[in-house]
Structures are given as structure tokens and as C-alpha cells.
Amino acid sequence: MIQLSVISYQLSVTSYQLSVTSYQLSVTSYQLPVISYQLSR
Numbered sequence: 001m002i003q004l005s006v007i008s009y010q011l012s013v014t015s016y017q018l019s020v021t022s023y024q025l026s027v028t029s030y031q032l033p034v035i036s037y038q039l040s041r
Helices: 002-040
Strands: none
């Protein structure tokens, strides 16, 4: 049972990291057109 809870904990941590990565990617993808717009002015 302890092993199951450890595995479950690791999965939730991994899932959290994935969501953070996904958030950072979306922020980056938002910033890219803004940067390219400013450069082209």
C-alpha cells in the first residue's frame, strides 16, 4: 500500500510539472508575436 501511495504522489508531482511546463509554453507562445511585432516597428 505504501508503494502505491508513493507512485500516486510521483504521478501527481509529474502532472503538476507538466501543467507548469504547459503554462510556460503558452506564455512563451504569447510573447513571441508581441516581440516580433515590436521588432518590426
